[in-house]
Ligand SMILES: Nc1ncnc2c1ncn2[C@@H]1O[C@H](COP(=O)(O)OP(=O)(O)OP(=O)(O)O)[C@@H](O)[C@H]1O
């Protein structure tokens with residue numbers, strides 16, 4: 001689904017990504033891990049050309065993004081959802097207004113927008129919050145709104161740059177559950193950049209490890225599932241409990 | 246009190262002149278200052294229409310206009326004013342330098358409001374496949390709207406203040422009235438009255454502007 005061929009990127013003298021190739025098959029949840037500054041964000045942003053690689057080819061689905069005109073690239077991006085660590089919601093729009101945004105941009109009729117917004121919000125379990133503003137939501141809820149927004153145009157790829165890094169363990173699980181549900185029911189290819197090993201262990205089926213701009217390893221893994229983590233979390237809390245006499 | 250009543254018609258004319266001058270200033274600020282400020286923001290390095298030359302040009306223009314003592318600007322612009330409206334004297338003529346300063350003033354405030362919008366929002370917009378126009382109108386202005394309104398309020402109050410000196414080119418207005426009838430004819434009562442009137446006006450604008458801006462701001 002996603003194919004990077006010998007892509008590389010340098011920021012005024014600083015090598016963020018050395019030439020590397022990576023293929024991510026359709027429907028996979030693919031984790032990219034590495035320490036800070038390893039070039040993970042640069043790599044995932046190359047996948048929708050938010051960052052233009054200096055060299056190399058980026059292919060998503062049938063389209064070779066690096067060959068496209070501005071106009072064609074914009075259309076291609078509608079097929080690639082993206083979510084960010086800081087959510088990046090439009091704070092002066094309601095939850096529904098945010099999810100509606102991508103549909104509005106491509107000129108979907110009002111009636112259809114409304115229907116699609118409801119579907120997406122239901123999918124992430126936030127139907128009851130549709131008239132709230134982002135500032136009234138928890139971090140996990142904000143990220144779910146961002147996910148609903150990213151899904152609005154029915155993309156086949158979802159890019160996630162540190163989607164849970166500003167969330168607590170409990171809301172992290174909330175978000176990861178939604179991501180797994182997306183893979184299972186919609187067959188969307190998901191790429192997750194993270195420095196949290198737990199995230200990789202629980203839902204990723206393939207992991208790519210980066211260090212100092214280089215891809216040092218990439219292999220398949222067996223996701224351990226989320227419930228283990230949630231139980232673990234509760235267990236950890238119980239251990240800390242102060243017993244009142 | 247009698248004095249105020251006897252000068253009633255002059256007061257009304259002066260108020261009308263002030264409203265004309267300030268009204269045109271606001272219009273110029275919105276119609277020209279808003280796009281100018283937007284281009285200032287967009288052409289800045291690292292932004293959507295990054296263009297060093299254009300940024301330098303706009304930035305210098307705004308700085309030059311704003312660094313003039315306002316009275317000097319009015320005098321300096323007399324030939325230009327005459328060219329535009331055919332005369333350099335009167336309320337209409339006074340709107341020209343006022344419009345110029347208003348544009349420069351508001352453009353700067355617009356730039357500032359837009360700079361306050363988190364860059365990440367624009368990246369999100371690009372990742373959704375938004376066009377540049379959509380980014381400006383649906384994302385940037387949307388997120389900056391409270392600042393844009395608040396800035397226009399601040400600017401309007403400055404425009405009122407600028408308009409008070411337009412007497413020098415026969416622009417009239419409340420400020421000119423206060424000077425000519427209140428100060429020069431030693432009618433302290435009249436002067437106090439006009440000052441109080443101005444304070445109430447400014448206060449009303451500020452309160453309204455702040456309230457609207459607050460209402461539009463859902464960011465926290
Ligand atoms: N826009 C930019 N301009 C200049 N240098 C950049 C830019 N973006 C990234 N870099 C540099 O490229 C390198 C890789 O950055 P990147 O953000 O991809 O790392 P990362 O793995 O995502 O790190 P983190 O975990 O901190 O997010 C870093 O050295 C960073 O300073």
Ligand SMILES: [Mg+2]
Pocket residue numbers: 040041042162
């Ligand atoms: Mg990063």
